[in-house]
Amino acid sequence: MDFDEAADALYAAPSADFISRRNELAKQLKADGDQLGSTRLKALRKPTVAAWLANLLARESPDDIDDLLALGDEFRQATADLDGEKLRELTPRRHKLLDQLSKSAAELAEREGQKVSADVAQKLRETLDAGLVDPAAGEAVREARLSSALRHVGFGVVDESGEPSTVTPLTDERRQRAQERRRAKSDVPAEPEEDAETAAARAKREKAEREQEDREAAEKAEAKKELDDALAAAEAAEAVVADLDTQLSDARDALIEAQEAVHRVGEELDEARKAARAAQKESREARKRYNRL
Known part of the structure; x- marks a missing residue:
């Protein structure tokens, strides 16, 4: 299992089980050797009711x-x-689909x-x-991992607290699949047959468009890879910092315990020295009493 x-799996779990499920999955990732994935998973937030409902809808009705x-x-x-x-x-299609x-x-x-x-229903619709x-x-809605409801306010998207929402970019591949699915569902009348010259021109144009799309897709894929590599490097660095911070905290705790032990042993040593001096004094007194006999 990867991140x-x-x-x-975490966001598909019932809302009430989110925390326990997160701990369980993070522990599993760590056991599998994915410390970075475990750390990232622990940082995921429990969804609000509206976000949970949007995630459920996305999983159950991806075509819609x-x-x-x-x-x-x-x-x-x-x-x-x-x-x-x-x-x-x-516009009416928009309202009808949102109602549906x-x-x-x-x-x-x-x-x-x-x-x-009513409040949750309104936040879901927003x-x-x-x-x-x-x-x-x-794309964030489609990924079904929302932790907060979203709302478009004219200049961007915010979450339920009114803060700007961090959402992932929409992929061209998913947009294309959705458009093709919608075209397949619609009743589009058959186009009239083309003559040979028109068909050849169209084929040439479509080939050029496909080649352009392939070039753009390759460029985007390369840029995406560079972004993913940079994010992975940043996350790995954060994980190293977190691990070193834990080691430093453990070392400080050990130092405090050692200092307390030194202090305790020092007190015990002082007491032992006092007892030894008292015993020596008592021994001298006993010897004097013995010699007077």
């Missing part, structure tokens, strides 16, 4: 979440194109024996809407 598998992210792509494209007609078409997902989440919560208050509006928030 990602452990994190998925992909549809949500794909709809967000359509919104951003229409906004970039200043396409008011398209935006008016997308909220209903599904409520049913899942009931199945798990979790009551959903989280889903943030996932639609913001690509990084959408």
Whole structure:
């Protein structure tokens, strides 16, 4: 089991078991030799009820979440194109999908024996809407490891405390899969047959686009690898610092114990010397009494 598998298992656990499950999985990673993964897992926070519900929905209905992210792509494209007609078409779809997902989440919560208050339901809807509006928030929702509900406030995404949320970037591969799934579900009329010249031009254009996409994907993969390597190096350094800090604390405790032992032995030595002097004095007195006899 690696860190990602452990994190998925942790956030899939019932909310009430989060702490005990985290300790258990961290201990397992450490036993497997993954000290860094164990340290990272211990740092993961217990999700709020709204975040737990969003995570549950993402695990149980991944296709619906992909549809949500794909709809967000359509919104951003229409906004970039200043396409008011398209935006008016997308808005009711946005509300309908959010209603559908909220209903599904409520049913899942009931199945798990979790009551959903009006406040939790509102925070869940805000989280889903943030996932639609913001690509990084959408990926965070899709990963099902939220510890706090999210909310889009116009300039970015914040968590339940109002602090800026740290979310991971949306991958092109997942966005593409969601778009393809949505196109497959929609009833798109068949396009008219192309003539040979048009088909050849289209094939050439598509080939150029694929080559460009491959180049961009390779560049992004290289950049992602560099980022992952840098993060791993930073985390490893943090783990070393934590280990050295623990060693220093243990050494200080040992020094304090040694100092206390020195003090205790010193007191015992003083007492022993006093007893020895008293015994010597008593011995001299006894000898004098013996000589007078």
